Amino acid sequence: AAGAMRPWALALLLVAFRTGGARPPAPARNVLLLLADDGGFESGAYNNSAIRTPNLDALARRSVVFQNAFTSVSSCSPSRASILTGLPQHQNGMYGLHQDVHHFNSFDSVRSLPQLLSQARIRTGIIGKKHIGPGAVYPFDFAYTEENSSVLQVGRNITRIKALVRRFLQSQDERPFFLYVAFHDPHRCGHSQPQYGAFCEKFGNGESGMGWIPDWKPQLYRPEQVQVPHFVPDTPAARADLAAQYTTSGRMDQGIGLVLEELRRAGFHNSTLVIYTSDNGIPFPGGRTNLYRSGTAEPLLLSSPEHRERWGQVSQAFASLLDLTPTILDWFSIPYPSYSIFGTKRVQLTGKSLLPALESEQPWDTTFSSQSHHEVTMYYPMRAIQHQQFRLIHNLNYKMPFPIDQDFYVSPTFQDLLNRTRAGQPTHWNKTLHQYYYRDRWELFDCSLDPTESQNLALDPRYAPIFQLLRAQLLKWQWDTGDPWVCAPDAVLEEKLNPQCQPLHNEL
Amino acid sequence: AAGAMRPWALALLLVAFRTGGARPPAPARNVLLLLADDGGFESGAYNNSAIRTPNLDALARRSVVFQNAFTSVSSCSPSRASILTGLPQHQNGMYGLHQDVHHFNSFDSVRSLPQLLSQARIRTGIIGKKHIGPGAVYPFDFAYTEENSSVLQVGRNITRIKALVRRFLQSQDERPFFLYVAFHDPHRCGHSQPQYGAFCEKFGNGESGMGWIPDWKPQLYRPEQVQVPHFVPDTPAARADLAAQYTTSGRMDQGIGLVLEELRRAGFHNSTLVIYTSDNGIPFPGGRTNLYRSGTAEPLLLSSPEHRERWGQVSQAFASLLDLTPTILDWFSIPYPSYSIFGTKRVQLTGKSLLPALESEQPWDTTFSSQSHHEVTMYYPMRAIQHQQFRLIHNLNYKMPFPIDQDFYVSPTFQDLLNRTRAGQPTHWNKTLHQYYYRDRWELFDCSLDPTESQNLALDPRYAPIFQLLRAQLLKWQWDTGDPWVCAPDAVLEEKLNPQCQPLHNEL
Numbered sequence A, B: 001a002a003g004a005m006r007p008w009a010l011a012l013l014l015v016a017f018r019t020g021g022a023r024p025p026a027p028a029r030n031v032l033l034l035l036a037d038d039g040g041f042e043s044g045a046y047n048n049s050a051i052r053t054p055n056l057d058a059l060a061r062r063s064v065v066f067q068n069a070f071t072s073v074s075s076c077s078p079s080r081a082s083i084l085t086g087l088p089q090h091q092n093g094m095y096g097l098h099q100d101v102h103h104f105n106s107f108d109s110v111r112s113l114p115q116l117l118s119q120a121r122i123r124t125g126i127i128g129k130k131h132i133g134p135g136a137v138y139p140f141d142f143a144y145t146e147e148n149s150s151v152l153q154v155g156r157n158i159t160r161i162k163a164l165v166r167r168f169l170q171s172q173d174e175r176p177f178f179l180y181v182a183f184h185d186p187h188r189c190g191h192s193q194p195q196y197g198a199f200c201e202k203f204g205n206g207e208s209g210m211g212w213i214p215d216w217k218p219q220l221y222r223p224e225q226v227q228v229p230h231f232v233p234d235t236p237a238a239r240a241d242l243a244a245q246y247t248t249s250g251r252m253d254q255g256i257g258l259v260l261e262e263l264r265r266a267g268f269h270n271s272t273l274v275i276y277t278s279d280n281g282i283p284f285p286g287g288r289t290n291l292y293r294s295g296t297a298e299p300l301l302l303s304s305p306e307h308r309e310r311w312g313q314v315s316q317a318f319a320s321l322l323d324l325t326p327t328i329l330d331w332f333s334i335p336y337p338s339y340s341i342f343g344t345k346r347v348q349l350t351g352k353s354l355l356p357a358l359e360s361e362q363p364w365d366t367t368f369s370s371q372s373h374h375e376v377t378m379y380y381p382m383r384a385i386q387h388q389q390f391r392l393i394h395n396l397n398y399k400m401p402f403p404i405d406q407d408f409y410v411s412p413t414f415q416d417l418l419n420r421t422r423a424g425q426p427t428h429w430n431k432t433l434h435q436y437y438y439r440d441r442w443e444l445f446d447c448s449l450d451p452t453e454s455q456n457l458a459l460d461p462r463y464a465p466i467f468q469l470l471r472a473q474l475l476k477w478q479w480d481t482g483d484p485w486v487c488a489p490d491a492v493l494e495e496k497l498n499p500q501c502q503p504l505h506n507e508l
Helices: A007-018 A054-060 A076-083 A113-119 A151-155 A158-169 A236-265 A321-331 A412-423 A433-437 A461-480 B007-018 B054-060 B076-083 B113-119 B151-156 B158-169 B236-265 B321-331 B412-423 B433-437 B461-480
Strands: A030-036 A064-070 A123-128 A142-145 A177-182 A272-278 A297-303 A314-320 A366-371 A382-387 A390-395 A442-446 A491-494 A500-503 B030-036 B064-070 B123-128 B142-145 B177-182 B272-278 B297-303 B314-320 B366-371 B382-387 B390-395 B442-446 B491-494 B500-503
Touching: A030 A076, A030 A236, A030 A321, A054 A236, A054 A272, A054 A297, A064 A366, A076 A321, A113 A123, A113 A177, A113 A321, A123 A151, A123 A158, A142 A151, A142 A158, A151 A158, A158 A177, A158 A236, A236 A272, A236 A412, A272 A321, A314 A321, A314 A366, A366 A461, A382 A461, A390 A461, A412 A433, A442 A461, B030 B236, B030 B321, B054 B236, B054 B272, B054 B297, B064 B366, B076 B321, B113 B123, B113 B177, B113 B321, B123 B151, B123 B158, B142 B151, B142 B158, B151 B158, B158 B177, B158 B236, B236 B272, B236 B412, B272 B321, B314 B321, B314 B366, B366 B461, B382 B461, B390 B461, B412 B433, B442 B461
Parallel strands: A030 A177, A030 A272, A064 A314, A123 A142, A123 A177, B030 B177, B030 B272, B064 B314, B123 B142, B123 B177
Antiparallel strands: A064 A297, A272 A297, A366 A382, A382 A390, A390 A442, A491 A500, B064 B297, B272 B297, B366 B382, B382 B390, B390 B442, B491 B500
């Protein structure tokens, strides 16, 4: 019997050959990325006691819970492209929304996370809302998205999502996997499918015409129950909006429970890094499309089965969604390639791996943001840095009013705000509509003394040193990331030979 | 012999079968489109007596010479996309430059001229600067462009261009053809290849390091010889710039002579509609990137071998480069298809066939323009109408300074203008730099009384009726062409069910 090779040993040998040598294969490690669409801090995990999110709360108990996580851009497609490239929107080319007339796309030469994973023999899957392109830059082995399915089905029908996750996990493929479940909840739908309610909170609830999602047990909230964030007007209209959002967030929470149960059933719960976050701020005034803290702060749960000692701990370390690509590459021990997008300048990730935060608290205290468009007509480029308690925002098109998107414009909250403003009634908001539209070129806030970002310190001489420090750091990041807007709005970037800003003398 | 079919008759029969029936084949008709890059009225054909352009002048003697032809957009890629689709930039999606970080592309579902021609069995060729995309929207059977060649070679080396035209015309293909020769002359090159001079006027002149174009006999001009357009400062710097531009325009003129000679040699001169025009205004202050008349008026020669009675005649009828696609489709008797780009709204060409102008003078008196970006950082959307002598411009981002592009910024003319402005010296220009940067939201000019477009009549009560008339016509054209900016900057376009503008109350 000594000379006979057992079948399983032969298979193992063949695997060793396939992976190129004698090195013993590392233990399989996988990644599950769960993304909310316009989600915020409406969860018990983030101390909201008005909403019931048992599944997120349970995940948080097995996660490091980041209190200072920020998206680099508060807009859907740009944020998703940034998450999946590790590059800010101005560097990956997704300057605004991807669909229809907006028509933004990442540059063809960008090397995305799914590309890099696929090349490293990681199986990739996406279920839900993709909203980025071109297809060649963002390939997935397994894809059920708005490109081949109804986004309501693959993004909000949690029974359908569960079935797709099961199908992905039941594959006989032996490669490690990266599965990206991009919920369409709790995105508004008053603009696109108003028949289901302002937040699609009725979609699939079993009422007449609403369809039925068997796995969903809808939770209803009364307007007086909700917690109104400081940047949202405290009005009946906004409270009704938030109550609807809670119901939709609850559907996503139950979907997350189903997905995690599928992971356990398939036996991957002890080998999979689970990440939960959201793409951008909630769709309320001061939220989505804004680079205020209120528009960029995101929930971020990082759950590693290998780091139980940090489970349930809260981290104050600064994290950026630009860190997700470096984190996932680090988890898989894949180096970032050396290449350039334009010219000869090598692409450098400015994000960091978050894995050290799974070991111990980290001193990270700075994140950067960059936004250009949302809709193609909504040109309002901003660049921002949050360093410790200070946030500096550079509004490049500041002489024009801040733009309002189609989806947000028709929301009950904004319509109510418009109507109250026109009628001269109290808005119960922490600013006026005029202040919201017209912003200073530079906005500097001390978020520890002024958590509502109400007092612009940019011109306060006492803050001149911190203003100059942050401005210099922001400018350096813009140069490092090849920002085409690095010289805007009062100079021209001349790139030949020695890139520099040449003054326009346009009196800005 | 009666029963024997001669080989040519068999061939004819096969052709008749191939084209689908008993209808006798129409006589072969071809199109040659000659495009200048940033070219203007620097030709004898347009009464410039300082420059020598014998080939354009000879072509003009066999053409209808349009005195009121306008591009719909004063920027390279948007103009080329508009020429080759018949759709303004906001409708075809090429909102700005195509290359590098600018990254604009037409929508995938746009049906372009080369697509429609190819489907109608017309052979298509492009030689020179393409500068549009995506590739699938703009296919050519024969293509030598910057995508597969040096743009200096295929766009400025007239000996190389001659050889490529010969190769295209010598094809044994029996289909009619559409050949698009897109010169890179007389575009500036101080920004990209300064070693060849501000306008690449030294490229190929035989001097050391300049290379040699055998077919080119360089013409040199002294600064004091040139004619300075009214919108250009009359300074030594601008005159030197114009002298260099003349030399480069002369190279293109000789190239046009070579191309037309190839057409004759190949026997197509009596079957080919020849069109000569330019993509946008000259790269001087008030020219390219502006929707003033000075930035949009273009030379346009329409030379039909079938309409000798109109040869050499000047037409005052208004023409738009949006008319070229309808004109070329009309020449080939190809209908424009019924389709939609987004949703269900059918695409309608708003341009017209120019062929009636080959028969007699036409009463056309209105053209429209639409510009959004040039470079991606240069957001300055404008919409304009020229109706008879009146031009109305709507500047949507008017509170911000008018943007300056990289290529133009480093030009000797603009640098001199900056320096003179800063030093408080006379600029010899018809406006100040401050006036150029800061524009009113609405600009209305009477070009007959005020050919330099110096006096904005938009607020003059005597012109209120014409202002309202033009504004309404412009708005109707925006709706007809699906302009995403139709409600900007003070309202939001809400598209569901019944598209309309909803007010922002942003005090603009």
